Amino acid sequence: DTGVSQDPRHKITKRGQNVTFRCDPISEHNRLYWYRQTLGQGPEFLTYFQNEAQLEKSRLLSDRFSAERPKGSFSTLEIQRTEQGDSAMYLCASSDLGGTNPIQIQYFGAGTRLSVL
């Protein structure tokens, strides 16, 4: 499977615990995006990377959230001191900057569903 891969698919945690999610983008895709999706809503942008550089963070991304993409390939999203309001689907997408189409289609993974008890 050469699509975007996310791990784990499901995570149940207790309030106050830290959690970390991983995203493996499509090989050679230099842009990687994180979104959060709650039930009945569209995905909301959190942050994105171009290679290893984090270029934008949404104001939704509180100080408890941190994302990394250390080698410009896979990325991790960590949530510290989780709260019940963090319960959501966390989606990762990747795209290829460059090529003939100036608009880069984003390809999404299946997401990590987080439940904070």
Place this chain on the structure above:
Amino acid sequence: GESVGLHLPTLSVQEGDNSIINCAYSNSASDYFIWYKQESGKGPQFIIDIRSNMDKRQGQRVTVLLNKTVKHLSLQIAATQPGDSAVYFCAEPYPGGKLIFGQGTELSVKP
């Protein structure tokens, strides 16, 4: 502001009928729109896109129409099949490429 919205949250159609899913946007400077399909338990899947210099674009069984005058776009699915049951989102890329999604329309296909 950053807003892409949809008119209807749910749509139920009979198998074989055509489906029309609508989307309103607020940024008149937008020059590109994308439709995504999201099946239960999966991430959004690209369906079709359209640039603002076009009024219509066709794909396989899908057509997107863009009306810039009223800032409205629609996704038409011909001969709707059970496999088309999903939530459909219109989305708009902003600088940097981040996508702004609408709330979504849930399409239900009755056999």
